[in-house]
Amino acid sequence: MATDVGGLIRVKGLTRVYGDRAVLDGLDLEIAPGEFVALLGQSGSGKSTLLRALAGVEGDAAGDGLVEVPAQVSMVFQDARLLPWQRVLDNVILGLDGAVERGRESLAEVGLAGRERAWPNELSGGEQQRVALARSLVREPRLLLADEPFGALDALTRLKMHGLLRRLYEEHRPAVLLVTHDVDEAVALADRVLVLDHGRIAAEQRLDDGRSTAEIRTELLRALGVTEGYSGKVSRKSC
Template sequence: MAPRTAGNLVVRARGVRRAFGPTPVLDGVDLDIAGGEVVALLGGSGSGKSTLLRILAGLDAAATGEFAVPAQHAVVFQEHRLLPWKRVIDNVGLGVSDRSRCTDALAEVGLADRARAWPVELSGGQAQRVAFARALAREPSVLLLDEPFGALDALTRLRMQQLFGRLRARHGFAALLVTHDVEEALLLTDRALVLDRGVIAADLPVELDHPRAPDRPGFGALRRRLLDLLGVPAVV
C-alpha cells in the first residue's frame, strides 16, 4: 500500500460533527483513505460508526465539517435492500445504463444463473451477493460497507469475506468497512480505526501477509492489541 498523501486520497474528512438533539455522536472526526486502501471502522454500539458512513455516503445532510468522497462510490448495507418487485438483474441495474456491466457483475459474484429470479427466491447469502453485484456494476472507486456480512450465518459470512477479498484483488477499489467483528477487520483490511467518544481514538496498521487466517503468525497478537484498543479485557 502506497503512503497516504494528499494526491492519492479518495476519502478525506476533517472535523466531521453530528449530534442528535443535545447528544453529540461525532465530535470532530478526521479520516483519510487512499486509493485501493481498505479500512475497518470499529467501536462500541452507539459510537457513531454507521452515522459516519451515512455522512460520507451523502445520506445525512445535518452533519457539519468537511468531507469529500468520489461521486463514483457505492454503498452496501447489512440489509440487502433489494426491491422485491424487480428481478435480480433489474435490481443490479438500478441507475446503470450499460446492461453488460450488470451481467458481468452477477457473474463475478457467482449468480449469473439467477439474473431472472425474484429477490424472494434468494437465500440471505445470495441476496447479499446481489447487493455487491449492484455496487460493482457502478464501477466504484470507493465502497462504503455498513456491516455487510452481519446478518449472515457463520459459514455464509466466511464465504462472503472470501468473495470480498477476491473482488478487492480484482478491482482495486478502496473501502470503508464498518464492523463489530475484530477478526473480520484483521482478515480483510489494511488499517483498523477505533471510534470512541466521537473521534478516531486509534489507528492500527494491519501488517499481515496474505492469505490471512486466525492461526497465521502475528494474527493473535494483533487481535489482542485491537481488543485492548476497544477496551475488551483479556479472558483469564
C-alpha cells in the same frame, strides 16, 4: 458537504450533532485510493453516522467539518435492500441505462451467473448479499462503503462472503470502508483497522507492520475496552 477530490478520501474536523448529543466530535480521517479500512466501535460510537456523512445521506444531522470523497461512491448495507418486484438483474442495474451486459458480468463475478431472471425471494440470504455487492460494483465505485454487510449471515456463509469481498476488492481496487462489530472480520479483511470511540478515532492498527494477527487482535480488543483472559474467553471491562 461532500466534495469530489479524485481518489483520496479526507475528513477533517467532522462534527455531527443529533439533538444535544455530538455523535461525531471533530473527527479526522484519511483513506488512500485503493485502501481497505475497517472501522470498529461500540454501538452508538458514530460508525454509521460517519458512513452516512461520506455517502452524503445525513438527513437532519447538524454539524461542521470537511468531507472530501470521490464522485463514484457505492454503499452496501446489512440487509440487501433488493426490490422484491424486480428480478435480480433489474435490481443490479437499477437506475443505469444500457447496462444489461455489465450487470450480467457483475452477477457472474459474484457467482450468480444464470440467476438473472430470479426473484429476490428465491435467493438465500447470502445470495441476496451477493446481488447487493454486484449492484454496488457494477457502478465502478472509487469508494465502497459497507455497513455490517455480513452481520445477518450464518458463520459459514460469512466466511465465504469474506473471501468473495476480498477477491472482488483485489480485482476492482476501490477504497473500502467497512463498518463491523467483529474484530476477527476486520483483521481478516482490512489493510488498516480503526477504532471509533466518543466520536473520534481512538486507535489504529495496520496489518502490514510485521506483528502477528493475535497481537493486533489483542490491541484492538483493548482499545474497545475488552480484555481476554487465559481461558481465551472475552469479557468486557467493568466500568
